[in-house]
Amino acid sequence: MDAAELTIREGIARYVIGFVLASVLTAASFYVLNTSLIWGPGIPVALVVLAIAQMGVHLVFFLHITTAPDNTNNVLALAFGVLIVALVIGGSLWIMDHLSQNVMPMHQMMQMQR
Amino acid sequence: MFGKLTWDAIPWSQPIPLVAGSVVVLVVLAVLAWVALKGYLPYLWREWITSVDHKRIGVMYTLLGLVMLLRGFIDAIMMRSQQAIAFRAAGYLPPEHYDQIFSAHGTIMIFFAAMPIIIGLMNFAVPLQLGVRDVAFPTLNSTSFWLTATGALLVNISLVIGEFARTGWLVYPPLSELPYSPGVGVDYYLWALLISGVGTLMTGINFVTTILKIRAPGMSYLRMTIFCWTALAANLLIVAAFPILTATLGMLAFNYRSMVAATMFICLVSYLVWMHHFFTMGAGADVNAFFGISTSIIAVGTGVKIYNWLFTMYGGRIRFTTPMLWSVGFLVTFTIGGMTGVLLAVPPADFLLHNSLFLVAHFHNVIIAGVIFAAFAGVTYWFPKAFGFKLDEGWGKAAFWLSLLGFYVVFVPLYVAGLLGMTRRLQHYDVAAWRPWVLVAGIGIIIMMAAAACQVVQFVVSIRRREQLRDETGDPWDGRSLEWATASPPPPFNFAVLPNVQGAEPYWGIKQRAIETQQLSAEPRYEPIEMPRNSPTGFITAFFSTLTGFALIWHIWWLVGLGLVAAYAVFVWFAWRDAVEYSIPAEEVARYDRERRRAREQWLAQHAGQPA
Amino acid sequence: MSATDTPFERASDPYRVGRSRDWVSTGAGRGYVYATGHGEGGPASKRVIVGYGFWIFLLSDIVMFSAFFAAHAVLQTATAGGPSGRDLFNWWSIVAQTAFLLVSSFTCGLSAVATEARDQLWTQVALLVTGLFGLGFLVLEGRDFAGMVMQGAGPQRSAFLSSLFAVVGLHGLHVSAGLLWLGTMMAQVFVKGFRPEILRRLVCFNLFWHALDIIWVALFTIVYLIGLGR
Numbered sequence: 001m002d003a004a005e006l007t008i009r010e011g012i013a014r015y016v017i018g019f020v021l022a023s024v025l026t027a028a029s030f031y032v033l034n035t036s037l038i039w040g041p042g043i044p045v046a047l048v049v050l051a052i053a054q055m056g057v058h059l060v061f062f063l064h065i066t067t068a069p070d071n072t073n074n075v076l077a078l079a080f081g082v083l084i085v086a087l088v089i090g091g092s093l094w095i096m097d098h099l100s101q102n103v104m105p106m107h108q109m110m111q112m113q114r
Numbered sequence: 115m116f117g118k119l120t121w122d123a124i125p126w127s128q129p130i131p132l133v134a135g136s137v138v139v140l141v142v143l144a145v146l147a148w149v150a151l152k153g154y155l156p157y158l159w160r161e162w163i164t165s166v167d168h169k170r171i172g173v174m175y176t177l178l179g180l181v182m183l184l185r186g187f188i189d190a191i192m193m194r195s196q197q198a199i200a201f202r203a204a205g206y207l208p209p210e211h212y213d214q215i216f217s218a219h220g221t222i223m224i225f226f227a228a229m230p231i232i233i234g235l236m237n238f239a240v241p242l243q244l245g246v247r248d249v250a251f252p253t254l255n256s257t258s259f260w261l262t263a264t265g266a267l268l269v270n271i272s273l274v275i276g277e278f279a280r281t282g283w284l285v286y287p288p289l290s291e292l293p294y295s296p297g298v299g300v301d302y303y304l305w306a307l308l309i310s311g312v313g314t315l316m317t318g319i320n321f322v323t324t325i326l327k328i329r330a331p332g333m334s335y336l337r338m339t340i341f342c343w344t345a346l347a348a349n350l351l352i353v354a355a356f357p358i359l360t361a362t363l364g365m366l367a368f369n370y371r372s373m374v375a376a377t378m379f380i381c382l383v384s385y386l387v388w389m390h391h392f393f394t395m396g397a398g399a400d401v402n403a404f405f406g407i408s409t410s411i412i413a414v415g416t417g418v419k420i421y422n423w424l425f426t427m428y429g430g431r432i433r434f435t436t437p438m439l440w441s442v443g444f445l446v447t448f449t450i451g452g453m454t455g456v457l458l459a460v461p462p463a464d465f466l467l468h469n470s471l472f473l474v475a476h477f478h479n480v481i482i483a484g485v486i487f488a489a490f491a492g493v494t495y496w497f498p499k500a501f502g503f504k505l506d507e508g509w510g511k512a513a514f515w516l517s518l519l520g521f522y523v524v525f526v527p528l529y530v531a532g533l534l535g536m537t538r539r540l541q542h543y544d545v546a547a548w549r550p551w552v553l554v555a556g557i558g559i560i561i562m563m564a565a566a567a568c569q570v571v572q573f574v575v576s577i578r579r580r581e582q583l584r585d586e587t588g589d590p591w592d593g594r595s596l597e598w599a600t601a602s603p604p605p606p607f608n609f610a611v612l613p614n615v616q617g618a619e620p621y622w623g624i625k626q627r628a629i630e631t632q633q634l635s636a637e638p639r640y641e642p643i644e645m646p647r648n649s650p651t652g653f654i655t656a657f658f659s660t661l662t663g664f665a666l667i668w669h670i671w672w673l674v675g676l677g678l679v680a681a682y683a684v685f686v687w688f689a690w691r692d693a694v695e696y697s698i699p700a701e702e703v704a705r706y707d708r709e710r711r712r713a714r715e716q717w718l719a720q721h722a723g724q725p726a
Numbered sequence: 727m728s729a730t731d732t733p734f735e736r737a738s739d740p741y742r743v744g745r746s747r748d749w750v751s752t753g754a755g756r757g758y759v760y761a762t763g764h765g766e767g768g769p770a771s772k773r774v775i776v777g778y779g780f781w782i783f784l785l786s787d788i789v790m791f792s793a794f795f796a797a798h799a800v801l802q803t804a805t806a807g808g809p810s811g812r813d814l815f816n817w818w819s820i821v822a823q824t825a826f827l828l829v830s831s832f833t834c835g836l837s838a839v840a841t842e843a844r845d846q847l848w849t850q851v852a853l854l855v856t857g858l859f860g861l862g863f864l865v866l867e868g869r870d871f872a873g874m875v876m877q878g879a880g881p882q883r884s885a886f887l888s889s890l891f892a893v894v895g896l897h898g899l900h901v902s903a904g905l906l907w908l909g910t911m912m913a914q915v916f917v918k919g920f921r922p923e924i925l926r927r928l929v930c931f932n933l934f935w936h937a938l939d940i941i942w943v944a945l946f947t948i949v950y951l952i953g954l955g956r
Binding site: 103 | 350386395398401
Binding site: 022023047085089096 | 828832951955
């Protein structure tokens with residue numbers, strides 16, 4: 001995250017590599033949607049995988065989050081954030097799914113009021 | 115021009131809020147006038163309002179919290195008295211008003227009483243215990259405080275201009291949606307919390323950064339006090355959600371590492387329990403089972419801590435001073451509340467007890483013990499450090515015993531009434547079986563009023579008698595952590611030279627050495643110290659936030675725009691300043707420190723030959 | 727303390743893990759300390775402190791976004807008989823927005839390189855280009871929103887649309903605030919040069935802008951690409 005002792009050329013190279021990788025992954029995402037190469041129900045999975053990969057590219061090449069020893073606090077903080085996000089999104093989806101299975105739909109409930 | 119705001123927003127036709135509001139407005143104006151006439155305004159502006167010193171900000175936070183605790187307590191008195199007389203009767207509070215009272219009570223107690231008190235204690239103590247000069251972002255700290263004050267101000271304005279939410283403090287839809295809550299009450303709630311929430315989030319970021327990145331040399335993670343670990347856990351929770359707060363005893367626990375482990379265990383598992391508020395919502399057995407188990411498991415970590423504290427006390431020599439009494443009161447009461455919590459964590463049981471007074475009694479049991487008793491322990495403990503004199507022991511003990519008694523007399527009957535089927539938030543009721551319990555609770559609230567009075571008297575008497583209660587050395591409790599190495603109150607820079615931390619109890623080692631050798635360590639080499647400049651940024655930002663919040667509530671759109679532009683302008687103006695720090699010359703540092711050393715040498719001489 | 731520091735402190739972190747043989751400046755004017763990995767090195771440098779604090783803020787912001795994402799994920803099919811993603815999304819506009827934001831992230835990175843080299847001209851040029859692409863992104867997004875509202879597919883039409891406007895709109899608000907910040911930073915760099923506090927703020931801005939692009943990756947994947955398939 002902090003600029004290491006790089007030359008200008010090395011600095012630019014890092015961003016160029018990141019940009020190229022990110023562009024490839026973005027193009028792949030848009031391509032996956034339109035192609036019949038991937039089995040239908042697997043498309044959302046592929047898209048999520050590509051998104052996570054691209055986020056990783058951003059983190060490493062743009063934000064400089066690496067596994068270097070001086071970065072440990074940053075990685076731990078990131079892991080904490082990822083955990084919370086996983087709990088919030090995963091937990092919400094799990095609970096809402098169960099609710100939608102178990103609870104009477106709203107319009108039916110309103111009809112019973114009449 | 116003024117959006118929805120008209121003269122009708124003031125409750126002309128409702129005597130209770132009208133009178134209450136008028137009294138508050140008059141008192142506030144009187145205090146302001148007295149301050150201005152006595153010429154205190156420049157001092158207050160220079161030393162407190164624009165201060166970025168964590169010690170000053172901590173005191174202001176705690177003061178805000180204590181004042182709002184009183185306001186929330188008055189709401190509680192009104193609710194208990196209404197219920198005591200409203201058996202097959204209308205009582206004196208109409209439902210529209212009663213509903214606002216219980217909503218305001220919960221909102222104020224959690225966000226504007228409990229949280230500011232705890233954040234105030236953390237603000238004051240954490241940098242001192244870490245052996246450093248201030249938190250990571252001092253001006254941000256000031257802004258956080260003033261934004262919290264903004265939220266509190268908005269909630270109190272709703273008493274006189276408009277109304278508050280009638281939905282309870284969690285404002286569930288659809289009751290909180292426009293068709294069922296057409297007034298401005300829910301808006302007051304939303305903007306008060308959004309604005310103060312920004313402040314709280316910034317506090318969380320500030321303290322996580324401070325605790326992880328700014329500690330005295332030699333202070334590894336496992337040499338921090340337990341208070342700093344719980345502060346870290348709480349601020350992590352703030353950063354990801356809002357925390358459930360616990361204060362803790364700052365002494366060497368029976369087993370330090372197991373305390374740290376238990377604290378972080380609780381921090382982690384507390385993210386996994388949230389559905390226990392919604393067992394009856396219809397998510398089904400699988401979901402309920404998961405959250406029921408996680409809620410029960412939290413009791414394991416808590417049990418580790420409780421046993422730790424018990425064994426620590428067993429292994430030590432206890433002086434039953436006021437802070438100790440509050441702490442023991444916390445241990446007993448919190449354990450009982452925790453047990454009723456485990457009862458509620460079982461979903462089938464919760465199906466019967468959800469939203470009954472049993473639930474209300476349970477959470478007051480853990481919150482009053484876990485937050486209020488602990489907070490008073492902390493306030494009494496650190497008061498001499500902040501102000502240079504101790505609080506009066508007699509009135510402190512009276513306040514404690516009356517609080518303890520009052521708490522049980524109010525809430526044990528409510529457990530019983532809950533088991534008998536009484537629902538929460540009832541404006542009136544007609545079930546005869548509940549009546550005796552509600553009446554006993556009404557008596558209990560009177561005992562708590564006496565306790566509150568004792569607290570106020572404690573402060574007044576202590577200030578009057580401050581010369582006799584003076585803390586000469588800065589170490590009135592024979593403490594072990596670093597804050598007791600400073601003078602009371604500490605100088606602005608806390609430590610003349612950052613301590614070099616050798617062992618687990620940094621100050622205790624220093625003190626023992628001094629007592630054994632009958633002299634202090636050698637005078638250090640004093641250097642000039644850079645401290646951050648005070649800044650009105652926080653106050654001005656909060657001022658415009660208050661305007662913006664009020665304008666958003668009443669749909670005064672031009673004022674919203676003006677407030678936002680002004681807030682941005684303040685940021686830019688603050689960002690443009692060139693002089694960020696000021697330097698305290700070495701001679702002044704030396705002067706402060708030599709005075710501190712003189713006081714301690716005097717103590718050594720007076721206690722020569724006595725064992726440590 | 728600051729009199730003896732270099733104009734821009736090297737990011738010295740006494741909390742680096744591992745028994746490094748490097749001596750680490752404590753940044754507190756107390757000389758050098760062996761970094762043991764247990765956090766004993768004393769206070770970190772201001773650069774490290776500010777960067778870390780801002781990183782924590784970004785993570786909290788991402789948690790806030792995740793709540794909006796969770797709501798949208800749950801409500802993606804709640805169209806209340808109204809238009810769904812397939813009926814509404816403008817394919818090429820989304821491609822363009824994604825490209826603009828990614829390019830702006832790249833140019834932002836280039837501006838960081840220019841800043842390291844203390845080059846006023848290229849820093850300003852790179853920042854300006856970043857801002858222009860960011861503005862382009864906002865214009866396209868604004869046009870999409872306006873178009874949807876004109877079609878009667880505004881945020882009040884259905885829960886799906888409310889959640890869509892909320893999560894995409896929140897991101898757009900962040901981009902707008904970022905552009906305001908960018909303009910202010912360009913002015914500050916121009917007037918005050920590469921002072922330590924200006925450099926620290928530029929680091930924070932970089933983090934912020936890249937984080938916005940990361941959030942956009944999640945956004946276009948979940949809201950638009952997966953939403954198109956529903």
